[in-house]
Each structure stands twice: as structure tokens, then as C-alpha cells.
Amino acid sequence: xxxxxxxxxxxxxxxxxxxxxxxQYILYVLTSTGIFIIAAMSLNLLLGYTGQLSLGHVxxxxxxxxxxxxxxxxxxxxxxxxxxxxxxxxxxWIAFLGGILxxxxxxWLIGRLAFRVRxxxxxxxxxxxxxxxRMVALNWVDLTEGPMALNNIPPxxxxxxxxxxxxxxxxxxxxxxxxxxxVLSYVIIHRLVQSRVGRALIALRENESLARSVGINVTxxxxxxxxxxxxxxxxxxxxYTHYIRIVDPDIFMFIYTxxxxxxxxxxxxxxxxxxVVGGLLFGFLPEVLRDVARPEVQWIIYGAVMxxxxxxxPQGIVPAVGKLFSRKKKHPRHDARTPTAPRITEGASS
Amino acid sequence: MSAQLAATATPPVALEVRDIAVHFSGxxxxxxxxFAVPEGxxxxxxxxxxxxxxxxxxxxxxxxxxxxxKILYHGTDLTRLSPDRIAALGVVRTFQRTSIFGGCSVLxxxxxxxxxxxxxxxxxxLLRPRWVGDEDARLEAEAAEILDFVGxxxxxxxxxxxxxYGEQRLLGIAIALAAAxxxxxxxxxxxxxxxxxxxxxxxxxxxxxxxxxxxLLVEHDMKMVMGISDTVVVLNHGRIIxxxxxxxxxxxxxxxxxxxxxxxxxxxx
Ligand SMILES: Nc1ncnc2c1ncn2[C@@H]1O[C@H](COP(=O)(O)OP(=O)(O)O)[C@@H](O)[C@H]1O
Ligand SMILES: [Mg+2]
Numbered sequence: 173x174x175x176x177x178x179x180x181x182x183x184x185x186x187x188x189x190x191x192x193x194x195x196q197y198i199l200y201v202l203t204s205t206g207i208f209i210i211a212a213m214s215l216n217l218l219l220g221y222t223g224q225l226s227l228g229h230v231x232x233x234x235x236x237x238x239x240x241x242x243x244x245x246x247x248x249x250x251x252x253x254x255x256x257x258x259x260x261x262x263x264x265w266i267a268f269l270g271g272i273l274x275x276x277x278x279x280w281l282i283g284r285l286a287f288r289v290r291x292x293x294x295x296x297x298x299x300x301x302x303x304x305x306r307m308v309a310l311n312w313v314d315l316t317e318g319p320m321a322l323n324n325i326p327p328x329x330x331x332x333x334x335x336x337x338x339x340x341x342x343x344x345x346x347x348x349x350x351x352x353x354x355v356l357s358y359v360i361i362h363r364l365v366q367s368r369v370g371r372a373l374i375a376l377r378e379n380e381s382l383a384r385s386v387g388i389n390v391t392x393x394x395x396x397x398x399x400x401x402x403x404x405x406x407x408x409x410x411x412y413t414h415y416i417r418i419v420d421p422d423i424f425m426f427i428y429t430x431x432x433x434x435x436x437x438x439x440x441x442x443x444x445x446x447x448v449v450g451g452l453l454f455g456f457l458p459e460v461l462r463d464v465a466r467p468e469v470q471w472i473i474y475g476a477v478m479x480x481x482x483x484x485x486p487q488g489i490v491p492a493v494g495k496l497f498s499r500k501k502k503h504p505r506h507d508a509r510t511p512t513a514p515r516i517t518e519g520a521s522s
Numbered sequence: 523m524s525a526q527l528a529a530t531a532t533p534p535v536a537l538e539v540r541d542i543a544v545h546f547s548g549x550x551x552x553x554x555x556x557f558a559v560p561e562g563x564x565x566x567x568x569x570x571x572x573x574x575x576x577x578x579x580x581x582x583x584x585x586x587x588x589x590x591x592k593i594l595y596h597g598t599d600l601t602r603l604s605p606d607r608i609a610a611l612g613v614v615r616t617f618q619r620t621s622i623f624g625g626c627s628v629l630x631x632x633x634x635x636x637x638x639x640x641x642x643x644x645x646x647x648l649l650r651p652r653w654v655g656d657e658d659a660r661l662e663a664e665a666a667e668i669l670d671f672v673g674x675x676x677x678x679x680x681x682x683x684x685x686x687y688g689e690q691r692l693l694g695i696a697i698a699l700a701a702a703x704x705x706x707x708x709x710x711x712x713x714x715x716x717x718x719x720x721x722x723x724x725x726x727x728x729x730x731x732x733x734x735x736x737x738l739l740v741e742h743d744m745k746m747v748m749g750i751s752d753t754v755v756v757l758n759h760g761r762i763i764x765x766x767x768x769x770x771x772x773x774x775x776x777x778x779x780x781x782x783x784x785x786x787x788x789x790x791x
Binding site: 364442 | 606610623626635637640642644647698
């Protein structure tokens with residue numbers, strides 16, 4: 173029961189945080205960490221539940237960011253015809269949804285491909301895919317401005333009674349928006365993995381042959397997972413680009429994927445709370461270290477913390493904590509055969 | 523006409539394996555295998571290790587494409603279908619090596635096996651209209667029944683990977699039963715079990731047959747095979763060497779030679 177309430181207590185705490193916390197810098201770190209947590213949650217759907225390692229996950233993030241930025245800014249494109257194709261600036265939310273859609277379409281493509289190439293090949297395909305995206309962003313200067321970046325991207329808006337759509341310039345408001353999207357993403361993943369669809373996804377991870385032998389269409393569910401995962405990563409990319417309000421090809425850098433993977437693995441892959449815990453830890457660690465250590469030392473500590481967690485808690489923080497709790501509950505009882513499934517990690521098991 | 527008349531006398535054929543051959547880059551795993559499984563019966567496929575029994579299962583359930591031949595299930599050719607399509611027709615197999623979803627609870631193992639009995643897709647899962655909740659409740663009740671059937675009802679919440687070996691073998695069957703088989707293929711279900719567990723398994727297989735499920739069994743335990751089979755098919759070096767009732771098979775000189783006379787194999791090869 174407490175384990176079920178815990179996420180909502182956490183959300184309530186995060187929601188009231190801006191009421192007393194006015195440090196703009198911390199709000200900024202929380203917001204960008206929140207965006208990365210959403211991306212990490214989307215990666216977790218593939219890596220943690222379906223068991224597919226996508227090392228090009230940042231591609232979906234970047235596609236969402238660029239698409240949303242371009243749609244909200246408008247663009248003209250010389251397609252070789254008499255008249256260039258001109259798109260007027262679109263409302264930001266339309267642009268944002270366009271970014272999700274575009275990322276999901278690419279997710280569909282990668283999902284279809286994953287059917288043919290699994291394991292190491294899938295990893296290579298996804299890495300290459302992100303690199304190709306970076307090359308496109310760098311070189312298609314007409315569209316993306318290349319290394320000069322897309323600037324002055326409008327912020328997201330919120331509808332307010334009597335005032336219509338108001339741009340979100342304040343850090344507090346953007347923070348709350350990211351929190352809301354984060355909660356929505358969490359609920360989506362929660363519902364998905366606890367359903368028949370989720371059982372099929374987990375079956376792929378656990379034992380693909382057995383899954384097929386009971387009638388699970390492996391391709392179909394792999395594609396569903398990549399589409400949802402890519403769309404969610406695209407949403408995170410859209411949140412990011414309208415927050416930072418500038419986007420350049422560096423958004424496709426490999427290190428971002430690595431960061432997401434670290435967040436998922438240390439927090440606990442295949443658990444609902446894992447990416448949140450890992451994301452908060454590795455989102456804040458660099459900021460904390462910045463005050464106490466020189467840059468070289470910061471990265472060494474960062475790496476050391478990661479290695480220590482993976483070495484001592486190979487399943488990640490959340491499953492370890494879950495076990496601790498279920499053991500405490502188990503001890504007072506005499507009937508050791510009564511199963512006390514680790515409820516906190518039930519996302520992985522059901 | 524006459525075929526229809528005959529059908530009323532003898533049960534219709536559920537599965538027909540017709541001239542199946544499987545070659546693995548030169549190695550002939552199965553050559554021209556032909557046999558039939560009548561509906562409602564238990565047919566056993568026996569033979570020494572490497573005879574091609576598991577390969578036959580892989581071909582029937584679509585995990586392997588045969589080099590030649592056809593598999594007909596109530597007249598439908600299975601050789602072009604994928605394993606999940608074949609399972610959807612009601613042809614479900616278990617695996618020789620223990621095969622479960624180790625990281626999931628016992629209950630969700632069975633629920634996963636019930637995949638085809640559910641209708642919930644992505645939008646249903648996300649929006650959760652009432653029928654999705656009803657479906658979940660219905661499937662969970664059925665899953666509990668299946669666990670009851672194999673005797674794992676007390677282990678529902680246990681992590682499947684933590685079960686004892688014999689329980690894992692039972693769970694493997696429960697998962698297959700969850701997929702609503704009409705024809706169930708069991709690949710050495712009693713392998714590695716002690717005599718009392720084997721006894722329990724014999725009971726389970728009989729009860730499965732009594733529910734109207736046709737069973738194709740691969741098993742080394744002769745007590746089990748001879749005790750429950752209607753027909754026994756003997757395979758050696760990818761070739762059927764005998765076929766008949768348990769009594770005739772037990773006295774067949776070719777069978778005795780295949781199992782006992784190791785020297786004979788060299789003479790044949
Ligand atoms: N995927 C494969 N590739 C190559 N050879 C195989 C493969 N699967 C089975 N074989 C070979 O085919 C023969 C039959 O194997 P199998 O069907 O597993 O025998 P059984 O189940 O009767 O013990 C063996 O010689 C085995 O080595
Ligand atoms: Mg075998």
C-alpha cells in the first residue's frame with residue numbers, strides 16, 4: 173500500500189516545491205533533469221521491459237526537438253520546384269505534437285528493422301541511426317541552419333482562462349509543465365507494462381521462443397514498444413528545445429544516450445521508479461560536484477559513483493531497496509513459504 | 523462419401539506429418555518422416571538422443587522450416603506459418619530445456635501464456651475502459667484455475683525463477699495450457715524428474731487428454747510412454763523405424779536393437 177502511494181507523495185512534494193524553493197538555478201537543474209528523466213523512462217520501456225538496447229535513443233529526442241522547433245519557427249525549403257515550399261510558423265503545441273509524431277514514425281522504422289537485426293546488430297544500427305541524424309542536422313543547412321543552430325525558438329504555452337495561450341517564460345511554470353508531462357509519461361508506461369501488451373513486451377525480454385510458442389507476435393509488440401518509446405523521447409526533445417530555445421546538431425551527441433542508459437541502469441531497468449531515481453541522482457551529481465571539485469575530478473567521481481552502484485547493486489537502486497523492504501516484512505512472519513513479492517519492483521514482474 | 527463414413531468410425535486426423543525432411547548443411551536430421559496424430563489421442567515419439575524428435579517439434583510448430591514435406595493440421599499447411607500463427611490455431615509446444623519467464627511471477631507466467639485469449643491492445647491498456655478491467659479479472663481467474671490444475675496454486679506470487687526444478691517443469695506445461703491448445707506437443711516433460719514427480723506428471727498428461735486435448739509426446743521415461751500412449755512412433759537417425767501400439771513396440775526387434783545394440787548403429791551407418 174505504501175509502495176503504491178509513494179510515487180504520488182513524491183509527485184505532490186515536487187509539485188509544491190516551487191512554493192518555497194525560489195532558487196532559479198536549482199529550478200533550472202530540476203527542469204532539465206526532469207526532461208532527461210522522461211527520456212530515460214522512454215528508454216527504459218525498450219531496454220528494461222523489452223530487453224532491447226537502443227544506443228541511439230538520443231536520435232528520437234533530437235528528432236522531436238528539431239521537428240518541434242522547425243514547425244514552431246516555420247521554414248522554407250527549396251525542393252527543386254519553381255516555388256520553394258513555405259511553412260508558416262505553427263502554434264507551439266501543434267509543433268510539439270508534430271515532434272512526437274515524427275519521432276514515433278522513426279521509432280516505427282527502427283522497430284521494423286529490429287525485427288531483422290537483434291542483439292549486437294540492433295545496437296550498431298541504432299548508434300548509426302543517431303550519427304546519421306547528426307550528419308543530416310549538420311549538413312542540411314537550408315533547413316536546420318547546420319552548426320549555426322536554430323535560434324529564438326518560442327517557449328511552450330499554457331491556456332489560461334480569460335487570457336488564452338500564455339507563453340511559459342517563468343522557470344516555475346516550465347518546471348511544473350515538465351513535471352506534468354513526466355507524470356503523464358509515468359502513467360503511460362505504468363499502464364502499458366501492467367497490461368496484456370506489457371506482458372508481451374516482458375515476455376520478449378524473458379524468453380522470446382517461449383513467447384512465440386504461446387502466440388505472441390514478436391514483431392508487432394517490438395514495434396509498439398519502439399513507437400511509444402520514440403514518441404515519448406520525442407516529447408522530451410520538444411520540451412527541451414522549447415525550454416533552452418535553441419537547438420543545434422550537438423543534441424544528437426552519443427553522450428546523451430549514455431547518460432540516459434546510466435540513469436536507467438543505476439536506478440533499475442525494468443522498474444517504474446528506476447529511471448526517476450537514477451535520473452535524479454545523475455542529474456544532480458554534476459551540479460553538486462561542481463561546487464566541491466575541479467572538472468577532471470568531477471568526472472572521475474561521476475564514473476566512480478556509477479561503477480560502485482553497478483558493482484554493488486547490479487539490478488539497480490530500486491530493486492535493491494524493494495528487496496530490503498520485503499525482507500523486513502518477511503522476518504516477523506513464520507511462514508517463509510508465503511511469497512512476499514517485491515511490490516516496489518512489480519512492474520518488472522507483472 | 524466413404525471418407526466421411528470412415529470418419530465417424532475412427533476419430534479424424536488432427537495432425538498429419540507428410541514426408542518431412544530436415545537437413546542442416548549436410549547433416550540429415552530427419553528424412554522422409556510420415557505419421558499422423560488422431561484427434562483426442564496421445565501419440566508418443568521416441569528414439570535415442572539425436573534421433574530428430576525435437577527437430578520434428580520445431581518443424582511442426584514453425585520454429586524451423588523443413589527442407590521438404592508438409593505438415594497438415596486439420597488440413598491447414600503449417601509449414602509456411604510463423605510460430606505465433608501456429609499457436610493461434612491451437613498447436614502449442616513445450617520445450618525440452620526448461621522454458622519459463624524466470625523474472626516474472628508464476629501467475630504472470632500463466633497470464634502471459636494466455637495472450638491469445640485477451641483482446642487488450644495499446645489504447646485499451648492506456649485508457650483502461652471498463653471491459654479491460656473485466657478482461658483482466660476473467661483472465662486472472664482462469665489463470666488461477668490452470669495453476670490449480672497443475673498443482674501450483676500455492677506458488678502464484680513466487681518468482682518463477684525461484685521455483686524448484688520440478689515446479690518449473692510444471693509451470694512450463696501450465697504456460698502451454700494457458701495458450702488454449704487443441705494439440706499439445708510435450709518435449710520430454712519428465713526429464714530430470716524423480717519417480718514420484720514423474721508419477722504426478724503422468725496424471726497431469728492424462729487429465730490434459732481427458733479435457734479433449736490431443737497430445738504428441740516426446741519422452742524417454744518408458745513407464746510413462748508405455749502407460750499412456752495410444753500410439754508410439756519410434757525414430758532413429760531421423761527415420762521412423764516402427765509405429766504401433768505400446769505392446770507391439772515393446773516387442774519390436776528393430777526398436778530393441780536401436781535402444782540396446784549400439785554396435786548395430788555403426789553397421790547401418
Ligand atoms: N539447429 C541445428 N543445427 C544443426 N544441427 C542440428 C540443429 N538442431 C538439431 N541438430 C541436429 O539434428 C539431430 C537431431 O537433433 P534433435 O532433434 O535435437 O534430437 P532429439 O531431440 O531426438 O534428441 C542431431 O544430430 C542434432 O545435433
Ligand atoms: Mg530433444
